Amino acid sequence: MAKFQGSKGYPIDIEKGKVVSYSLVSQSAGPQKMTIKRGNTVVVETSVKSTNLSNTSTGSFTSQGGTYNVYFSAHDIRVDEAVINAGDFVVTKTYLFAGEDSTDRDYQDTFATISWFRSAG
Numbered sequence: 727m728a729k730f731q732g733s734k735g736y737p738i739d740i741e742k743g744k745v746v747s748y749s750l751v752s753q754s755a756g757p758q759k760m761t762i763k764r765g766n767t768v769v770v771e772t773s774v775k776s777t778n779l780s781n782t783s784t785g786s787f788t789s790q791g792g793t794y795n796v797y798f799s800a801h802d803i804r805v806d807e808a809v810i811n812a813g814d815f816v817v818t819k820t821y822l823f824a825g826e827d828s829t830d831r832d833y834q835d836t837f838a839t840i841s842w843f844r845s846a847g
């Protein structure tokens with residue numbers, strides 16, 4: 727597991743043509759924002775506001791290839807990865823983000839997943 731500052735971003739390399747799914751939920755008094763950029767181009771900019779996971783933002787895009795940087799309004803983000811293999815190929819890889827937006831260190835103010843898939847359809 728790694729950690730980073732939400733405003734500094736976290737780099738994810740995604741091959742061109744991979745389809746990518748994302749989701750964002752929160753348990754916080756304040757709005758939680760996630761931004762995904764490729765270079766200076768904003769690919770995803772979304773936010774949720776909920777104290778009880780009742781507000782979810784989901785979506786998808788197709789990778790243009792290269793490095794995507796993921797930013798959060800929460801300042802202290804923990805990140806890990808999960809890979810599903812089938813035989814000799816990777817089916818999907820998921821990045822898991824859990825973030826703290828204040829000082830109580832429960833790390834459940836922001837929760838996001840970003841998954842890329844081997845192929846579309």
Ligand SMILES: [Ca+2]
Nearest residue numbers: 831832833835
């Ligand atoms: Ca908190």
